[in-house]
Amino acid sequence: MAWIALIIAGLFEVVWAFTMKQSAGFSRFWPSVITFVAMAVSFGLLAWAMRVLPLGTSYTIWTGIGAVGAFLVGILVLGEPANPMRLLAAALILGGLMLMKLATPS
Template identity: 70%
Template sequence: MAWIYLVAAGVLEVVWAYAMKLSDGFTRPWPSTIMAVAMVGSVGLLALAMRTLPLGTAYTIWTGIGAVGAFLVGIAVLGEQASAMRLTAAALIVSGLVLMKLSSPQ
């Protein structure tokens, strides 16, 4: 169950990052509200996952899902650049997440 909480927390991290972008510096109320709710939910689910998962594993995977997810939303939704170097960097992050998962005792 901890891994489900962790993945959900990572997805909510992507949601709040995207909502923050849409909030236009917190000048738009709905994206700002969505950002705050997703942020609280993300950290809450991370805390639940950390009941059983090691700190290093949980935090690394949480931030990695958020980083790669925000990167993908930036490309797919916001039209950001998808250069070979940026894609390689994202692939290296994902490979690190896989290795962290495989090395976890849970």
């Protein structure tokens, strides 16, 4: 269950990153509200997962999901560039996340 909570926490990190961008510096009400709610859910699930999983693994996976997820949202939703160097960087992050998962004892 801790791994599932951690993955969901990472997905909520993507939500709050996207809605923070949409809030225009917290000047738009609803995107700002969604940002803070998503942050609370993300942090809460991360904290819950950390009760079972190691700190380094939890934080690395959480930030990695958020980073790659925000990168993909930027490309797919916001029209940000997807050049080969950026794609390679995202692939390397994903590789690191997979290694971290494999290196963590059950």
